[in-house]
Structure formats: C-alpha cells, structure tokens
Amino acid sequence: xxxxxxxxxxxxxxxxxxxxxxxxxxxxxxxxxxxxxxxxxxxxxxxxxxxxxxxxxxxxxxxxxxxxxxxxxxxx
Amino acid sequence: xxxxxxxxxxxxxxxxxxxxxxxxxxxxxxxxxxxxxxxxxxxxxxxxxxxxxxxxxxxxxxxxxxxxxxxxxxxxxxxxxxxxxxxxxxxxxxxxxxxxxxxxxxxxxxxxxxxxxxxxxxxxxxxxxxxxxxxxxxxxxxxxxxxxxxxxxxxxxxxxxxxxxxxxxxxxxxxxxxxxxxxxxxxxxxxxxxxxxxxxxxxxxxxxxxxxxxxxxxxxxxxxxxxxxxxxxxxxxxxxxxxxxxxxxxxxxxxxxxxxxxxxxxxxxxxxxxxxxxxxxxxxxxxxxxxxxxxxxxxxxxxxxxxxxxxxxxxxxxxxxxxxxxxxxxxxxxxxxxxxxxxxxxxxxxxxxxxxxxxxxxxxxxxxxxxxxxxxxxxxxxxxxxxxxxxxxxxxxxxxxxxxxxxxxxxxxxxxxxxxxxxxxxxxxxxxxxxxxxxxxxxxxxxxxxxxxxxxxxxxxxxxxxxxxxxxxxxxxxxxxxxxxxxxxxxxxxxxxxxxxxxxxxxxxxxxxxxxxxxxxxxxxxxxxxxxxxxxxxxx
Numbered sequence: 001x002x003x004x005x006x007x008x009x010x011x012x013x014x015x016x017x018x019x020x021x022x023x024x025x026x027x028x029x030x031x032x033x034x035x036x037x038x039x040x041x042x043x044x045x046x047x048x049x050x051x052x053x054x055x056x057x058x059x060x061x062x063x064x065x066x067x068x069x070x071x072x073x074x075x076x
Numbered sequence: 077x078x079x080x081x082x083x084x085x086x087x088x089x090x091x092x093x094x095x096x097x098x099x100x101x102x103x104x105x106x107x108x109x110x111x112x113x114x115x116x117x118x119x120x121x122x123x124x125x126x127x128x129x130x131x132x133x134x135x136x137x138x139x140x141x142x143x144x145x146x147x148x149x150x151x152x153x154x155x156x157x158x159x160x161x162x163x164x165x166x167x168x169x170x171x172x173x174x175x176x177x178x179x180x181x182x183x184x185x186x187x188x189x190x191x192x193x194x195x196x197x198x199x200x201x202x203x204x205x206x207x208x209x210x211x212x213x214x215x216x217x218x219x220x221x222x223x224x225x226x227x228x229x230x231x232x233x234x235x236x237x238x239x240x241x242x243x244x245x246x247x248x249x250x251x252x253x254x255x256x257x258x259x260x261x262x263x264x265x266x267x268x269x270x271x272x273x274x275x276x277x278x279x280x281x282x283x284x285x286x287x288x289x290x291x292x293x294x295x296x297x298x299x300x301x302x303x304x305x306x307x308x309x310x311x312x313x314x315x316x317x318x319x320x321x322x323x324x325x326x327x328x329x330x331x332x333x334x335x336x337x338x339x340x341x342x343x344x345x346x347x348x349x350x351x352x353x354x355x356x357x358x359x360x361x362x363x364x365x366x367x368x369x370x371x372x373x374x375x376x377x378x379x380x381x382x383x384x385x386x387x388x389x390x391x392x393x394x395x396x397x398x399x400x401x402x403x404x405x406x407x408x409x410x411x412x413x414x415x416x417x418x419x420x421x422x423x424x425x426x427x428x429x430x431x432x433x434x435x436x437x438x439x440x441x442x443x444x445x446x447x448x449x450x451x452x453x454x455x456x457x458x459x460x461x462x463x464x465x466x467x468x469x470x471x472x473x474x475x476x477x478x479x480x481x482x483x484x485x486x487x488x489x490x491x492x493x494x495x496x497x498x499x500x501x502x503x504x505x506x507x508x509x510x511x512x513x514x515x516x517x518x519x520x521x522x523x524x525x526x527x528x529x530x531x532x533x534x535x536x537x538x539x540x541x542x543x544x545x546x547x548x549x550x551x552x553x554x555x556x557x558x559x560x561x562x563x564x565x566x567x568x569x570x571x572x573x574x575x576x577x578x579x580x581x582x583x584x585x586x587x588x589x590x591x592x593x594x595x596x597x598x599x600x601x602x603x604x605x606x607x608x609x610x611x612x613x614x615x616x
Contacts, residue, residue, distance in 0.1 A: 014118055058200075
C-alpha cells in the first residue's frame with residue numbers, strides 16, 4: 001500500500017503494552033505513580049519500581065509522573 | 077516543506093477502544109480496506125480498557141419495554157429513541173456474539189447483568205481481544221498517531237490528517253470515517269478515566285461541520301476517592317453494610333440532608349446525584365466528607381471491590397476514613413447522530429461515548445459498553461456501505477493529491493508556525509503540563525455537579541484567560557499531541573459551560589442551584605452546539 005512502509009514497524013500484530021520505568025535515573029521516588037495506579041500494579045521493591053501483571057494501559061501513572069520517567073511500552 | 081506520508085483506506089476508524097475496534101471489525105468483514113488510527117496503542121488508554129465490563133440488555137429476564145423504560149427514566153426523556161431501539165433489538169445477540177468470537181468470559185449478576193471476568197479489572201484484556209479480531213479480519217493499525225483534522229471536501233468526509241510521535245503529518249484517505257474517540261471526562265481534575273480522554277473527537281466533528289448535543293450532561297459519581305495516596309477511583313455499588321459518610325468531626329453527614337435512618341448505601345443507590353450535591357455543599361461550608369468503614373463487618377470485605385482494593389493500595393480500611401468528592405466518570409454529550417450512527421457530514425459516522433443522544437440527561441448503568449458494541453458494529457457497517465458507494469461514485473478523492481501540498485502547508489502554519497518537526501523542548505512541555513493541570517482545576521471547579529449562573533460565568537471568564545495562553549502554542553515535535561489535546565480540551569470545556577449556563581433547570585446529571593426544578597415547558601429540548609462561521613462553535 002502506498003506510503004505505509006515503516007509507519008508502524010510490524011503493522012499486522014496487536015501489541016499488548018504495559019507501563020515501564022524507561023528513565024530510572026529521572027525517578028525521584030515521589031511514589032505518585034504507585035498511589036495513582038487503579039489496580040495497585042506498581043510497587044517499590046527495594047530501590048526499584050516494579051510493574052506487575054495487572055496493568056490496564058490506562059496511562060494514569062505516565063500522566064502523574066512529573067519527570068516523564070514512565071511510558072507505556074510493548075510487552076515482551 | 078516536509079514530506080508527509082499518505083495512506084489510502086476505504087474506511088478509517090478513529091479511536092481504538094471497544095466502539096472503534098468493533099466498528100473496524102465490521103468494516104473489515106464487510107470487505108473494506110480498513111485503518112484504525114489511534115493516539116496510543118490499540119485498546120490502550122481507553123475507557124473500555126479500564127471498565128469493569130458490565131452489560132445490561134433485554135432478554136427473557138428483562139423485557140425490552142422494561143429496559144427502555146428504565147433507560148429513558150434515567151435519561152429524563154432526552155434519549156434518542158432510535159438509538160435505543162438498536163440497543164434493545166441487538167443487545168443480547170451482539171453480546172453473545174462478542175463472547176463467542178472474542179473469547180470473553182462472564183458471570184450473570186442479579187439475573188440480567190452480565191459482567192466480564194478476568195484479572196482484577198477485565199477491561200484491557202477483553203478490549204485487546206476485539207483488537208485481535210479486527211486485525212485478523214484485515215484492519216490495519218496506525219498507532220501513536222493523533223488525528224488533528226478531518227478532511228471534508230465538497231461536503232463529504234474523505235479522511236483525516238494526523239501527527240505521528242515526531243510531530244510529522246500523515247494523511248489517511250478514506251471513503252468513510254468512523255469517529256470513536258471516547259468522551260471528555262479525562263479533562264476533570266478528579267476523574268476515573270484515562271487521562272487522555274480529552275474530547276478530541278468532539279472538536280474534530282464540530283470543525284468538520286457536525287452538531288454536538290447534551291454537552292452539559294456530565295456524569296459524576298458522588299463517592300470518588302479524593303486522597304493523594306489513593307487512585308482516582310469511583311466507589312460504586314455495592315459496598316459493605318455499615319459504611320458511613322462522616323465529616324471531619326465524626327458527625328454523620330447524611331443525617332443533615334436525608335430522611336432519618338438513610339444509609340449511605342441507600343443514598344448512593346437512590347439519590348446518587350443528590351449525594352454529589354450534598355458532598356459539594358458540605359465542602360462549600362468547610363467540611364470534609366469522609367467514607368468510614370469502622371462499622372462494617374470485616375468478614376464481608378472480600379465481597380466488595382472497595383474493601384478488596386484498599387489493602388491493595390496500601391490502605392487498611394480501618395486506618396482512617398477516606399476523603400471523597402464527586403468524580404467525573406462519563407460524558408453523555410457528543411456528536412449528533414442518526415439511527416445508523418450517521419453524523420451531519422456525509423461519510424462521517426460516530427459511535428461510543430463520542431456519540432450524543434444515547435443516554436440523554438443521565439446514563440443508565442452498564443449501557444455504555446453495550447452501546448460501544450452495538451453502535452460500533454452498526455457504524456462500521458454503515459461506513460463500509462458509504463465507502464463502497466463513494467468508490468462507485470468516483471468522488472473528489474481523485475482531486476486530493478493536488479491539494480495535499482496546500483493542506484500540508486496550512487496545517488503546518490496552523491499547528492507549528494513553520495516546520496512541524498521543531499522540537500518543542502522541555503520548557504514547552506512543562507508549560508503544556510501546567511496549563512493542562514489548570515484546565516483540570518477549572519473543569520473540576522466550574523463544571524462540577526453544583527452549578528449556578530455565577531459559577532458558570534466565572535468559569536467561562538477563567539477559561540477565556542486560559543484559552544488566550546493556549547491559542548498561540550505551536551504543536552512542535554514531541555509535545556505536539558499534548559498541545560492538540562489541550563486545545564481540544566479548552567473548547568470542549570467551553571461548550572460544556574455554555575450549555576450548562578443556557579440550561580436554566582435541573583435535569584438528570586445537570587443540576588443548577590439557582591434553578592433546582594425540572595422545567596418541562598421551556599427546557600424539554602437538547603441544547604445543541606452548532607458549527608459557526610469562525611469555526612469556534614456555539615451552544616444554542
């Protein structure tokens with residue numbers, strides 16, 4: 001199809017996404033993402049933010065992070 | 077000038093929640109080359125992705141007349157019956173068809189509510205199943221593209237223009253378009269929606285020449301958790317017996333406003349909207365309404381969402397009462413559509429929360445997802461028919477290539493003041509974030525359930541000031557999409573305030589403290605936002 005090369009990588013797959021801490025150096029442990037998640041999916045394990053299996057990909061945590069440290073990424 | 081990408085489809089669906097995906101599936105199965113364009117990933121950042129999965133439809137246990145009567149009673153007579161007829165007629169069959177093809181599992185509650193199951197909240201996985209079906213049928217995802225304008229030529233919708241993640245333009249040509257962009261509850265400071273439910277589609281539709289209706293009807297739930305350490309969650313029914321609403325002194329709030337002995341459960345069930353007003357009036361007087369679980373039976377906690385979730389959020393239900401405020405949940409207002417989900421503009425259809433007139437002045441519980449399923453399918457099928465007719469009619473699409481350059485330039489100027497690939501930078505992005513926060517506060521303050529002429533006029537004035545700062549912003553680079561959402565949001569908020577100011581009565585979800593009665597003589601008509609010559613739209 002005209003013009004569609006490279007628009008979106010693999011166009012024919014449905015990608016499940018979840019939240020990930022993409023910029024751990026920017027995270028300042030304000031914990032707002034943990035508080036804001038409707039399923040309590042984000043936890044602090046030691047010094048690390050860990051995202052579990054109940055992500056709804058709603059984007060609330062991404063929105064609340066003032067450091068833009070979180071993003072929805074393709075799983076796996 | 078930057079080169080832009082062009083994609084050629086027969087049907088383009090904008091929005092990848094349940095309604096959009098169901099529409100895309102229908103269009104693809106009708107044999108149309110179908111694209112699904114969404115500003116996130118398929119099924120991600122959608123309301124259906126967050127939904128608890130409840131469906132109510134007529135069946136052997138619920139006669140259609142009873143279903144319609146309940147829906148219209150809740151909608152205070154403002155429902156468009158033609159849109160409800162399709163829900164009543166196809167609801168049961170479409171639900172069971174969905175269960176079969178998408179592999180949904182469900183339980184039946186109270187004899188006629190079917191609720192999807194799976195995980196803590198079934199929404200994202202169940203919506204993703206629909207995405208898989210749509211793509212398997214041939215629909216093509218165009219993810220992470222934010223639509224900024226619908227293309228209308230010679231009075232017909234012929235596709236749309238969108239921005240990718242780098243702020244570059246992309247044209248999606250189409251014989252017909254389905255808008256399934258969701259609602260605008262995400263604009264409010266306290267809401268339980270995806271943050272990016274900002275009414276983008278409402279603005280796209282109006283700019284293309286469509287009317288909107290019922291913009292003043294915003295559904296709030298009274299018991300929204302309003303605590304910095306808790307999610308923005310709507311404490312819905314059921315909850316444990318013995319749950320109380322107290323103020324900061326431990327006094328019973330309900331006793332001040334409702335007949336003696338009214339429990340919080342009864343108030344939330346029978347007087348839901350009045351309860352929102354009560355909570356706001358208490359706050360106006362300096363009180364802090366709090367939900368208290370100290371008199372509930374701990375042995376029952378596992379049966380109720382709120383007491384199951386609080387520990388998951390790190391809170392013992394007995395530790396302290398939880399502050400509550402009305403929380404924005406759903407927006408009834410949207411694009412005016414006919415029974416086949418056709419908008420005012422030929423070739424443009426709308427389904428799901430973006431379509432107005434389904435729910436009237438207030439939405440009947442569990443009807444939203446049903447509307448996504450049934451109206452999504454009908455809109456996709458109608459769009460497919462329209463696209464086939466358009467193809468047969470050898471329409472103005474042929475003239476589009478010549479206009480692309482002109483369109484591209486005007487969009488560049490409109491959005492970016494120059495090359496669209498300018499990086500907005502960290503400062504621009506901080507400014508956008510701040511203004512978005514201000515918009516949220518504005519909507520929360522002036523569009524909450526307790527409305528009056530004074531408040532609404534103040535709101536419109538405050539909104540004008542905000543708009544003046546938003547208007548010159550250029551959508552460059554990485555924050556292009558945030559700017560687009562912000563610009564959409566201020567307009568949608570303005571239309572909602574205008575309509576709320578006009579409607580001098582109380583009805584359904586719209587309450588005016590200065591006009592607390594329903595006025596069936598003057599106001600038994602929807603307020604419509606009409607496109608105007610300056611493109612701004614006005615509520616009438």
